[in-house]
Amino acid sequence: MPDALDVTPYDALLLLSFGGPEGPDDVVPFLENVTRGRGIPTERLKEVGQHYFLFGGVSPINDQNRALLDALRKDFADHGLDLPVYWGNRNWAPYLADTLREMVADGRRSILVLATSAYASYSGCRQYRENLADSLAALEAEGLELPKIDKLRHYFNHPGFVEPMAEGVLRALADLPEDVRDGAHLAFSTHSIPNASADTSGPAEGHGDGGAYVEQHLDVARLIADTVRERTGVDHPWQLVYQSRSGAPHIPWLEPDICDHLEERHAAGAPAVVMAPIGFVSDHMEVLYDLDTEAVAKADELGLPVRRSATVGADPRFAAAIRDLVLERAAVERGQQVTPCALGTLGASHHLCPVGCCPARAPRPAAAGADSPYA
Numbered sequence: 001m002p003d004a005l006d007v008t009p010y011d012a013l014l015l016l017s018f019g020g021p022e023g024p025d026d027v028v029p030f031l032e033n034v035t036r037g038r039g040i041p042t043e044r045l046k047e048v049g050q051h052y053f054l055f056g057g058v059s060p061i062n063d064q065n066r067a068l069l070d071a072l073r074k075d076f077a078d079h080g081l082d083l084p085v086y087w088g089n090r091n092w093a094p095y096l097a098d099t100l101r102e103m104v105a106d107g108r109r110s111i112l113v114l115a116t117s118a119y120a121s122y123s124g125c126r127q128y129r130e131n132l133a134d135s136l137a138a139l140e141a142e143g144l145e146l147p148k149i150d151k152l153r154h155y156f157n158h159p160g161f162v163e164p165m166a167e168g169v170l171r172a173l174a175d176l177p178e179d180v181r182d183g184a185h186l187a188f189s190t191h192s193i194p195n196a197s198a199d200t201s202g203p204a205e206g207h208g209d210g211g212a213y214v215e216q217h218l219d220v221a222r223l224i225a226d227t228v229r230e231r232t233g234v235d236h237p238w239q240l241v242y243q244s245r246s247g248a249p250h251i252p253w254l255e256p257d258i259c260d261h262l263e264e265r266h267a268a269g270a271p272a273v274v275m276a277p278i279g280f281v282s283d284h285m286e287v288l289y290d291l292d293t294e295a296v297a298k299a300d301e302l303g304l305p306v307r308r309s310a311t312v313g314a315d316p317r318f319a320a321a322i323r324d325l326v327l328e329r330a331a332v333e334r335g336q337q338v339t340p341c342a343l344g345t346l347g348a349s350h351h352l353c354p355v356g357c358c359p360a361r362a363p364r365p366a367a368a369g370a371d372s373p374y375a
């Protein structure tokens with residue numbers, strides 16, 4: 001009989017995140033790390049630096065990852081799952097390469113990666129895989145024996161991700177004044193990305209018209225809107241909108257921007273809006289500044305009541321979902337039949353990114369995919 005807690009062939013889980021500054025002196029070096037070779041206008045960088053300085057130069061993302069680590073360790077321990085959990089970031093300490101070095105020193109040979117990004121896109125998936133390849137190259141240059149690295153499938157449609165967000169939207173609605181509640185519009189918000197990278201997101205056969213990125217977000221938005229209708233009996237109008245655009249103005253990015261959307265909804269007579277940041281795993285700077293500061297200021301100026309719903313953060317249901325995904329993937333790697341858990345219309349996403357998935361403009365080695373130069 002298969003052991004329900006068998007994580008073979010894996011011997012560790014690596015929480016891989018974006019990273020963020022932890023004080024004023026970290027802000028500029030952090031932004032330099034993020035934007036190295038990415039051609040982001042200096043004006044935008046100065047502006048984004050100000051967002052961080054407004055919060056004392058501290059991004060909440062690192063503490064949110066510490067809380068997620070605790071939640072994962074607690075969930076694993078409570079369920080008898082014996083799998084150590086490590087943490088590394090792409091753009092700030094603890095740096096990914098340092099964590100991998102530590103994992104190798106601890107004798108970890110087969111590592112499963114959980115990225116704090118739930119959807120397909122270059123920025124949300126392949127760039128994480130490129131950073132894994134960069135770190136493996138650094139370890140290889142040091143003569144270290146390289147561990148095998150796999151990445152968990154996209155979890156946007158796992159009930160442990162969707163259900164806490166749906167509940168968050170219900171709470172945000174309940175928090176609105178009663179006279180505007182039933183008429184409230186739902187604005188599901190995610191990070192804007194260039195149209196060109198949206199169109200090529202996901203496996204090559206699905207490229208075009210926003211690709212997997214938009215399709216996956218629409219599926220989650222629909223699921224949450226359906227749950228809200230089932231639980232309240234009210235059919236709230238909804239739309240997928242975007243935030244945190246950077247890049248040069250002449251390059252098209254996904255629209256509408258949340259602030260333009262608030263203006264447009266207000267003009268169209270919407271009595272209130274709930275902003276649901278379904279594109280993000282925790283309340284990091286994109287949420288605290290772009291929604292809670294900037295979009296709320298816009299809404300106040302319009303006299304439009306708004307509420308922002310919660311991200312999953314360290315919700316125990318999200319930690320349980322990760323346990324489910326780890327056990328699922330381990331079984332798949334052992335060649336066992338599994339029924340992957342997924343809501344919505346798209347089904348569970350691939351375990352291994354195929355060649356051509358979320359391509360970069362300038363091709364670079366990426367680990368943990370079919371085109372990985374590493375085993």
Ligand SMILES: CC1=C(CCC(=O)O)c2cc3nc(cc4[nH]c(cc5[nH]c(cc1n2)c(C)c5CCC(=O)O)c(CCC(=O)O)c4C)C(CCC(=O)O)=C3C
Pocket residue numbers: 018019020021031034035038040044045048059060061116117118121123124191192193194244245246247279280284285286
């Ligand atoms: C899809 C996506 C996610 C969601 C998936 C995921 O979570 O990975 C995400 C998350 C995040 N983005 C973050 C921060 C930044 N992103 C930037 C720039 C960019 N993001 C992009 C996309 C995404 N970004 C893109 C297309 C760019 C343009 C340049 C480039 O292609 O690189 C810049 C540079 C300045 C600017 O342009 O804003 C910063 C500082 C933080 C940390 C927040 C904190 O500190 O709390 C987090 C979680």
Ligand SMILES: [Fe+2]
Pocket residue numbers: 191
């Ligand atoms: Fe970003």
